[in-house]
Amino acid sequence: MPTEATRELDADEAQPQGEAYLRIDSLWKAFGEFIALRDISLSISEGEFVCFLGPSGCGKTTLLRAIAGLDIQSRGSIEQAGKDISNLPPAERDFGIVFQSYALFPNLTIEKNISFGLENAGLSKAAISARVTELLELVGLPDQGKKYPAQLSGGQQQRIALARAIAMSPGLLLLDEPLSALDAKVRVHLRHEVKELQRKLGITTIMVTHDQEEALSMADRIVVMNHGVIEQIGTPTDIYREPATLFVADFIGEMNKLMAIAGGPGMVTIGQKDFNSGGGDFPPGSEVIAAVRPEDIIPHGPGARSDGAPDDITEPGNAFETTIKEMEFLGSFWRARLVSAALGDAELIADFSINAVRRMQLSVNMDIVIEIPSNRLKVFTRPAGE
């Protein structure tokens, strides 16, 4: 569970600037005995692109379906554009939706799929046709209208699903894992396109995903969820740089997790070594976890001395000597496994740039000094059983 201190930090970020377009208040969802969503509160402002991110079973899709009215919540309220929509059926809400399966009607042409919702909205045939053409151009498939869905590629089908969802200019666009059924390359390409489209239309968008890269690259704000609760809400950089909880730290990006004992304020002991850490006000002696990302570990080469404090070590207190046990070349960087007597049994994973490795001529079995910047060393409560 998050601490009070870290939670309060986000409280401000959780509230978007200006009037909220979508406001979710104390939302609960139970399936029989199982509670899928616990006390979810969240505001989203107009034009924002928000991602619900979490592992499968965390409740993100359940939350999306509650917003759509497809599976109504057990408790709590939802307000959209100042109107209480808590118990409205989907047809009386204002949203467009795209599913992972695309859910294109297989027996209707692309045109008919897109115009399905426009047909009895009081538009003339010509107006409908014009709108369909406009939408097809918008998603970059202007001459595919006469084809059937099965004749298009997965990526093209997904764009048609998107066109259909925005055909009636809904106030809210819901995307339920829209890209996960696609090939990796197509996925990366479509990320960009969807984001572009959303920016162009300025439509408030919620996307559910379990892919952190997708969330980090597309969202204005990310809502990280786990076990039916919101772990953290924040911008992609916030979420990555300042994870509020151990779960967020662990789920997004790589993270070294080290057993540690809290010292005084801003102090933590890992193995036999004391470190300065960023934040984390724990009673001295309590069991905690210290976490640092592999790319935040700074190598100082074999020449440096942890006690002698050479010039390039900015925080001598956070520097110590380690041995490189293994090195793995991962294309754009090297990943090293480090051990150190000072840390006891713990192993550290560190990512070193190719440049640094070449410059310091790092190799396996070499002893080097590394430094962990105090503001990059995060401290979290240790969960029971670890």
Next chain:
Amino acid sequence: MSVTTPDSLPNERPVKLKLGRDDLMMRGFILVIALYLIITLAFPLYAMLSKAFSTFQFDLSQIEFQVSDESGKFDGTILSAAALNEQLNAIPEDEMATSSDGRLSLTPLFPDFSFRSPVLYKIRGTTEDVVYLIGSDRVSGTDWREVDSNTFRRIVLRPVQSFGLSNFTTYFSTPSLFRSIENSLFISIVSTIVTVSLAFAFAYALSRSCMRLKGVFRLIAMAPILVPSLLPGIALVYLFGIQGMLKEGMMGESIYGPYGIVLGSIFFTFPHAFIIITTALAISDARLYEAAVSLRASPWKTFWTVTIPGARYGLISAAFVVFNLVITDFGLPKVIGGQYNMLAVDIYKQVIGQQNFEMGAVVSVVLLMPAFIAFAVDRQVQKKQVALLSARSVVFEPNPDRKFDRICFTYCSLVAIFIVGILGVCQFAALIKFWPYDLSLSLKNYNFDVMDGGGWEAYGNSIKLGLLTAFFGTIVVFIGAYMVDKTRSFRAGRGLFQFLAMLPMAIPGMVLGLAYIFFFNDPNNPLNAIYGTMAILVIVTITHFYTVSHLTAVTALKQMDGEFESVASSLKQPFYKLFTRVTVPVCMPAILDIAIYLFVNAMTTVSAVVFLYSTDTALASIAVLNMDDAGDVAPAAAMGMMIFYTNAAARIIHLAVSKGILKRTQAWRLR
């Protein structure tokens, strides 16, 4: 944001979904179709069960008399009817048991009674609710009524209804009835073992060999589905009966009885077993066979360790389906059973022969038991079979093996000869003037109008029944399946509907038909008007074959993307637009399958409708039964073959229409 999250739902009022127009309409549909099933299934079954557990008995202790002297003077002595009977033993105990329509005259209690005598009688009930009849007037109550001798003879007592197991006690203490259970189980088990073995070998040969004419064999194996189950009985009579072409083959045994029933059962259940086992063999994974070969397992070992375990659910399922078909079948044992009693025939004999409806209901309950168990086991097994299907399975492709292929071809030819032979004999019998004396060809046996059974009109009625059943049945079944699959929440209603939709499969046709008599023939039932009409035949046939149709529809619907409804409602489109524009066109192949299934079964069914047809609504399948019963065996065979040709034609039309529609509306399937 809260610091600690509570562990359970807050104690507020739950959010209740405001039902949209779609929700209300869909729930309405579910309720209407559920109501249809309740009226056409649950209520009749309830009526039948209550019949089975109710007995009717005259209760003499209800009645008291005073008798005057010759001059009409009463001396005030009150005589109890029960006490009088005890003295005189005028009405023996076993005459006290009766049916709901039983009436008891009271004059035997007075040995001196003469309707000309001037003696007057006073009669009263001992309690307020005692009812007796004076002529046709209903009288009740404890007031004395004075009548003369002539009127007294017209007084009858009505029976008292009581509930209990006494009908069952009677049943189980009547050896001739009880014997049928043993017979039915024996015949069903033997037929099951033989049919499943034969069908397995046939399916195995078709899927694992490279022999020629596979398509022809497959077609022939399916042919028995197109005829009533009693048709093989007629053919067997021609082949092995007293004047049979091959009667020496029986070596002195009679075909009338167990031999005939088992042989005929093999014929008409073969396609059912064949379909199920073929499916089971088709899903087996070729990679397992490759592994077996690489491990140098012998073909024999591979067969027992790979083939049989892979097909085991199919085999079990086929066994129960065949068992169920045989034990509930009525037509075949009626035609060829001779003196060998079976449960389904007992129901018919009790109801039609002896007008003992209560006992008919009791036999029905007995017959429900094995059918229900077989049904329940089959459902469980079917579920497991689905789990075996793996998306990554590799389809098995047989390699040519001359010796093995030749054995398979010989075997399949023998089975095909048996099936074609049975049909051929029927057709032959229909065209012969007078077997075995005048073998010249003639069409006189097709002159149905001069025979008992309903004539050509019956044939017309059958086609009408088939078309009406296919039309209305498909609509009801498909809409019902759609609603139950797509309605949001409303768990109780959907659960009830699912149960009702699965139930008909467990109800033998005879039982359903009898239940319909009890329910619809009740003069107090407002639906009584449909009794004896085509409508009740259509209804009972739809209900009888509801489950398989429902499952076909549900399977097709499940293959559709579950989010279509969500998308449609987000686009503010009503569900019926989605239903007509997308669901129905996409499911059209399944819809046509349901229609042809209902048509073929309506043409061949005997069991459910045998109690319900009237002279205006005689059916071809019933005509076969009745003509055979009346000794017109050749015309019966002729009519049976008419059903076969009609169904075969229907299937061909179905195939053509399916192809045509597929081409026109399913262009999207082509890449």
